[in-house]
Amino acid sequence: MGGDATNWDESAYRASIAKERELEARTVFRTVFAPSQNPNPETIVAASSDGSVAPYSISSCISSSPTAPSTFLISRASSASIVAEPWCLLQGHDGPAYDVKFYGQGEDSLLLSCGDDGRIQGWRWKEILNSDLTHTSSGNHLMPVLDLVNPQHRGPWGALSPTPENNAIAVDDQRGSVFSAAGDSCAYCWDVEACKVKMTFKGHSDYLHCIVARNSSSQIITGSEDGTVRMWDCKSGKCTYVINPLKNAKLKAASSWISCIALDISENWLAFSTDRSISIWNLPTRECISMIGTHSLVQDILFEDNQILAVGAEPVLSHFNLNGAILSQVQCAPQSAFSISRHPSGVIAVGGYGGLVDVISQFGSHLCTFRCGGC
16 A cells, blocks of 8 residues: 555655765764863864854754664664754855864853865854854854955966965964964965964975864974875974885884874874874973774874874774774774764864764763754
């Protein structure tokens, strides 16, 4: 027996299928926990491949999650996840949004994002918190208060190059600076108050994937497609040290590009990834302490106390000690993960393919898994 097709809406059905496919094809490139006086995480912001930059309520996602044992099969995580709607619309990027950071402290901070359109945009977090715009507010977006655009280069006959993309950003709010890793092989230091470039760091021969600020030493560290990690002095703009894994016999790198880099809280330890390996360096001695082999491409890393957390092209969050030994591995929802972020409470968020964000407790249990919706 067939169903009653009297009220069948073919257009609505096709639209729902298209929406579902769009959500499944979305990738979360970066997440960050929002600042709060609450010791527990309240809000997480995701930057996605559709250009959206959107905040999500963690408590709403947890309360909406289907009841399931914490040991659910991760291969079924996509079906077990909910589609979460952001509680505010931001004017996103024209093209993928690759990174998101907070500049400043508390409610007075700026939420910054960068993307494929070569822009760095910023919104006052206080205005986001007080905004009455919801994801259903058609045509209404909270406009950025900061809009920085990478410089174009003039070529033969005066032709301007395309605006280079921004692949990552880092902040030094004590000195009023935002740093960007750009697609023209340069890193830029932006003056937030003046809204202009105050330093250009030139030396890489290919586009930059990643950047971190070593604020205690007034330095930045960049990783590039050219296969090198470079340390820069922010006062002079000069490169002070180069790590080239391809020429370092101890590293024996098989890949010619740097995918991600991280600093520990003391800013004395550096970790970076080349293909299926992670190198850990002591910066005061400029010595490689250990090298960690991994099963798949590493796409993001961070320090947690005396441990290294890593994710990549497999649905696993790995914990290593500084000597390279595996301490634990937690399965996570994204089949390919591009982002790890950590809340001061120890809660971890892993974002990646399928628009999925997996929120994991400090004990390794899954608090919730949601798929970014809206926009």
